[in-house]
Amino acid sequence: MDLFEKLRTNLGPLGSSSRELNAHHYFAFPKLEGELGPHMTFQGKKMLNWSLNNYLGLANHPEVRKVDAEAAAQWGLAYPMGARMMSGNSDLHEQLEQQLASFVGKEDAFLLNYGYQGVMSAIEAVVDYRDVIVYDAECHACLIDGIRLHKAKMGEYYKFNHNDVASLEKNLQRATKKAAEKGGGILVITEGVFGMSGKVGDLKGIVALKEKYDFKLLVDDAHGFGTMGATGAGVGELQGCQDGIDLYFSTFAKSMAAIGAFIAGDHDIIMYLKYNMRSQTYAKALPMPYVIGAMKRLDLIKTQPELREKLWENVRVLQEGLRARGLNIGDTTSPVTPVLLHGVGGIPEVTALVRDMRENMGIFCSIVVYPVVPKGVIMLRIIPTAAHSLEDVEYTLKAFSEVSDKLARGYYQENAQFSRLEGISTVTQAAE
Numbered sequence: 001m002d003l004f005e006k007l008r009t010n011l012g013p014l015g016s017s018s019r020e021l022n023a024h025h026y027f028a029f030p031k032l033e034g035e036l037g038p039h040m041t042f043q044g045k046k047m048l049n050w051s052l053n054n055y056l057g058l059a060n061h062p063e064v065r066k067v068d069a070e071a072a073a074q075w076g077l078a079y080p081m082g083a084r085m086m087s088g089n090s091d092l093h094e095q096l097e098q099q100l101a102s103f104v105g106k107e108d109a110f111l112l113n114y115g116y117q118g119v120m121s122a123i124e125a126v127v128d129y130r131d132v133i134v135y136d137a138e139c140h141a142c143l144i145d146g147i148r149l150h151k152a153k154m155g156e157y158y159k160f161n162h163n164d165v166a167s168l169e170k171n172l173q174r175a176t177k178k179a180a181e182k183g184g185g186i187l188v189i190t191e192g193v194f195g196m197s198g199k200v201g202d203l204k205g206i207v208a209l210k211e212k213y214d215f216k217l218l219v220d221d222a223h224g225f226g227t228m229g230a231t232g233a234g235v236g237e238l239q240g241c242q243d244g245i246d247l248y249f250s251t252f253a254k255s256m257a258a259i260g261a262f263i264a265g266d267h268d269i270i271m272y273l274k275y276n277m278r279s280q281t282y283a284k285a286l287p288m289p290y291v292i293g294a295m296k297r298l299d300l301i302k303t304q305p306e307l308r309e310k311l312w313e314n315v316r317v318l319q320e321g322l323r324a325r326g327l328n329i330g331d332t333t334s335p336v337t338p339v340l341l342h343g344v345g346g347i348p349e350v351t352a353l354v355r356d357m358r359e360n361m362g363i364f365c366s367i368v369v370y371p372v373v374p375k376g377v378i379m380l381r382i383i384p385t386a387a388h389s390l391e392d393v394e395y396t397l398k399a400f401s402e403v404s405d406k407l408a409r410g411y412y413q414e415n416a417q418f419s420r421l422e423g424i425s426t427v428t429q430a431a432e
Contacts, residue, residue, distance in 0.1 A: 013370060027351060027367060036060050036257075038388045040364070047364040048392055050382040055227050055335055056307040057387030058297050059257035067296040068289060075288035084111075085275070088285030096291050097262065099298055104225075104233050104250075105242045106264035110273050113286050115251030115261035119220060120146040121279035122249065122263050123189070124153075125272070126218070130184030132175040133157040134168065134215070136191065136201070143189055143220055156182070163194075165205040172213045186214065192221030192235030193228065196373050196381065198332025200228070203235055207244030218247040226255025227335055232301050232308055252290075256297045260286050310386040311335060314393055318384050321397040325404055337382040338368075339400070341407075348416035350378050353403060356412070361399040 015028075025031060032049065033041045036059040040049045058064050082088040093111055101109035112118030123146030127133060133147055137159050147157055156178050161167035168188070175186045190201050206217060221234040229237030234250070236242030247265045252258040263273065274280070300307065315335045322329050328340040341350055350367060357363045366381045373379060384393070406412060 023351070027354065030364075032364070038385065038392055042358065042364055045359070045362065047358065047362055048395065050363065050365040050384070050396070052385065053223075053254040053383055054257050054385050054387060055223075055255045055311055055383070056257070056301065057310075057385050058255070058300060058307075060387070061300065063300065064257070064293065064296055068293045071289035071292040075292075077287045077289060079288045080285050082285065083281060083283055084285045085281055090285075090288070090291075092288065092291050092295075093285065096295050096298075099295065100262045101264045101270075103231075103298065103302065104248050104264050105237070106248060106266070108267040108270040109262045109264035110270050110277070110280070111286060111291070112261040112263065112277075112280060113283050114259070114279075115222060115249075115253055116142040116145075117279045117283075118251075118261045118263065118277075119143060119249050120149060121277045122247065122273060123147065123187075123218070124149040124278070125276045126216075126247070127155055127187050128184070129154045130179075130182040131155060132179045132182075132184060132186050133189060134171045134175050134186060135159055135189040136162055136168075138162040138194055138197070139189060139191060140195060140220060140222070143191075147189070163199055163202055165202055165209070168206060169209060169213075172209060172215065175215075176213060185216065187218060188215050189218045189220075192219050192224030193334040193336060195223050195336060196338060196368060196379070197330055198334045198336030198338055199330070200224075200235055200238070200333050203245065204239040204241045207241040210244060216246040217244065218249065219245045220249050222249075222251045222254055223334060223336060225250035226301050227308065227311065231305075252294055252297070255301065256294060258290060258293055258297060260290050260294060307386045311384065314384040314386070314388050314390070317390060318382070318393045318396065321393070322400060325397065325401050327400060327404060335384050337384060339380040339382065341378045341380065346416075347378075349412045352412045352415045353407070354380070356406070356415075357399065357403065361402070363396060363399050 030042060036052065036054065038049055040047055080088040080090055084093065097109040097111050101107060119142050123143070127150050133150055133155065135143065135147060135157065150157060158171040158175055160171045172186065179186050188206060190206060192201055192203065194201065203219060219236065224234040226232045228235045231237065233242065234248070236245045236248065247263055249263045250261065252260040319329055319332065319337055322339065328342060330338055330340055332338060347369065354367050357365070368379045368381050370377070
């Protein structure tokens, strides 16, 4: 069999849906243009954009743009050359690491090139075949892939029900026996804020189990860093249990509006990671403009709490308004705002809905389906930011009132046949 033949005929679950709906560059790989922010252009039309994880609006903050430009002019994008261990280290890299560690209340931190590969590699480095991983059922793909690396080393792992401390305890009992048999330890993996549902992890409940069980805790707080807690130090700060988090991880791709990531913990453990994380040992160091830019972003998170206050004002008005209109946004207690769609006939119907929002209402938000979320779940994912105005929020609530009404009277089911790209003009005419 030709190795590539199966790739040509089967694009996987997401790719197959895209091909079926002729949706490339519309539902998948869309091209948003113009200045990053709440108002952008999509296929020549102005859109109110709810699909950027730019929580604090730092992407186009004037101070950030100035520092980014000056750092790029001074250093270029090549410096430093080489991996950190060999020839790519600098005082500024280490200075940023200390600032990040201090901010999240840890002894030390390790700066990572990317979040996804970074946390995968951290998991692989921390555990060996003797150790047991216990993880939340709805952990992000980057964590799952790290667990797969553990599996490849013949390591054991158990999955507990999403955000269910009782289920975690049952699996810790199993893991304790298995770890004793193999002479290893236990690593529990969860998230601070779950990026699709917006649920906040019960970190306090998990940390409390340390009184009964011997384990270490790794928390991916990508969506909590900068947004949650009194100072923005994350969900551990919010719940008063930051000290119980042994490895705190976050990416710069959300609140920091940048590239890079970090992992923080005890100094000795971070030193181990610096010498044993393959994704960093064999990769070029983070370029200097990203390092200097991250320092500025972190400084703004610490010194401009009004950014976080504005974010949460928008979050409250939006989420309260959606619930008041009878829309199901689940159990989110974070800025992540999922609109769970019920009573729709499937992908063709919901794509008709999304087309209506984009073409007729000028609202761009992401449609999320399996395998990003469990089978049977269809959601629209809205990300409020500090850059949005209350006028943006009110306009969106009015649009969702119309969407809710159309769902109730079966409008999208009737127009589901026009969900393919070539049916767009027909949908638009019908809506008018």
